[in-house]
Amino acid sequence: MSKGTIADFREAVEAGQADRVLALLADEVTFNNPVTFQPFQGRVLLEVVVPKLLDVWQGLWYVDELHGRDQVGLVFEARAGGRDVWGIDLLRFDAEGLISEVTVMVRPLSGLQALAEEMRAALAS
Amino acid sequence: MSKGTIADFREAVEAGQADRVLALLADEVTFNNPVTFQPFQGRVLLEVVVPKLLDVWQGLWYVDELHGRDQVGLVFEARAGGRDVWGIDLLRFDAEGLISEVTVMVRPLSGLQALAEEMRAALAS
Numbered sequence: 001m002s003k004g005t006i007a008d009f010r011e012a013v014e015a016g017q018a019d020r021v022l023a024l025l026a027d028e029v030t031f032n033n034p035v036t037f038q039p040f041q042g043r044v045l046l047e048v049v050v051p052k053l054l055d056v057w058q059g060l061w062y063v064d065e066l067h068g069r070d071q072v073g074l075v076f077e078a079r080a081g082g083r084d085v086w087g088i089d090l091l092r093f094d095a096e097g098l099i100s101e102v103t104v105m106v107r108p109l110s111g112l113q114a115l116a117e118e119m120r121a122a123l124a125s
Numbered sequence: 126m127s128k129g130t131i132a133d134f135r136e137a138v139e140a141g142q143a144d145r146v147l148a149l150l151a152d153e154v155t156f157n158n159p160v161t162f163q164p165f166q167g168r169v170l171l172e173v174v175v176p177k178l179l180d181v182w183q184g185l186w187y188v189d190e191l192h193g194r195d196q197v198g199l200v201f202e203a204r205a206g207g208r209d210v211w212g213i214d215l216l217r218f219d220a221e222g223l224i225s226e227v228t229v230m231v232r233p234l235s236g237l238q239a240l241a242e243e244m245r246a247a248l249a250s
Contacts, residue, residue, distance in 0.1 A: 032211070032232065033232075033233075034232045034233065034234070035232075035233055035234045036233055036234070037209070037233045037235060037236075064193050064194065064196065065193060066191035066192055066193035066196065066197070066198045067191055067192055067193070068189050068190060068191035068192070068198070068200075069189065069190075071189060071191065071200075072191070073191045073193070073198045073213070075193075075196075075215065084162070086157070086228070086230065087230060088198070088213055088215075088230055090200065090213075103211070103232070104232065105211065105212060105213055105230035105231055105232045106230055106232075107157065107158075107159045107160075107228070107229065107230045107231075108158075108159065108160055108161055108162045109159070109160045109161070109237055109238070109241050110162060111162075112234055112237055113234070116234050
């Protein structure tokens with residue numbers, strides 16, 4: 001788990017810089033998004049999806065960082081669809097230090113529903 | 126952050142033992158549940174709410190533990206309302222080592238919606 005990668009990821013997401021986020025992802029990355037049961041799989045798909053998803057957030061800032069055996073948790077506060085959202089990004093890494101899995105969970109239900117609505121609209125565009 | 130408290134909490138939640146969970150909570154505990162924006166505040170309320178909420182889960186087991194500066198994250202997998210749910214409990218502690226804040230986030234949307242439905246029914250009963 002590279003400290004540099006984690007710091008880069010935090011800064012890039014907070015700044016809404018999709019290219020910088022994509023540069024940190026492994027080719028076979030799995031993105032367990034907060035809305036759908038099925039993950040988004042692979043860099044090729046994420047190159048399309050990540051810029052749209054970053055646009056969904058109206059301000060997102062990380063407030064804490066937690067470390068586990070083989071994953072890191074980045075706690076954030078954000079706004080989406082006019083709603084307050086609290087969430088966490090769980091990151092796993094491959095042998096090269098690239099991000100191999102991102103899992104996002106948010107609360108409350110009103111925030112996740114607003115996020116789902118915004119995600120649907122963004123991905124349809 | 127007491128290791129004993131964390132291990133006790135994990136075991137008690139997995140076993141659905143409300144009394145054991147309640148014994149770990151500070152009087153002024155804040156419970157940021159995954160569904161409503163407003164938290165449930167205080168032990169007196171949680172003595173009513175926790176037993177009902179534990180009943181909502183059809184199996185919940187912790188799969189990872191993450192440590193931050195002043196909070197711990199317990200990643201879990203569970204079933205609620207016939208749906209698969211992935212989630213995290215974020216715990217904070219007071220000076221006595223009792224749990225002062227619990228924040229729960231889950232994914233995906235279908236899981237949180239099923240959980241919200243089950244929570245509503247359980248709290249109405």
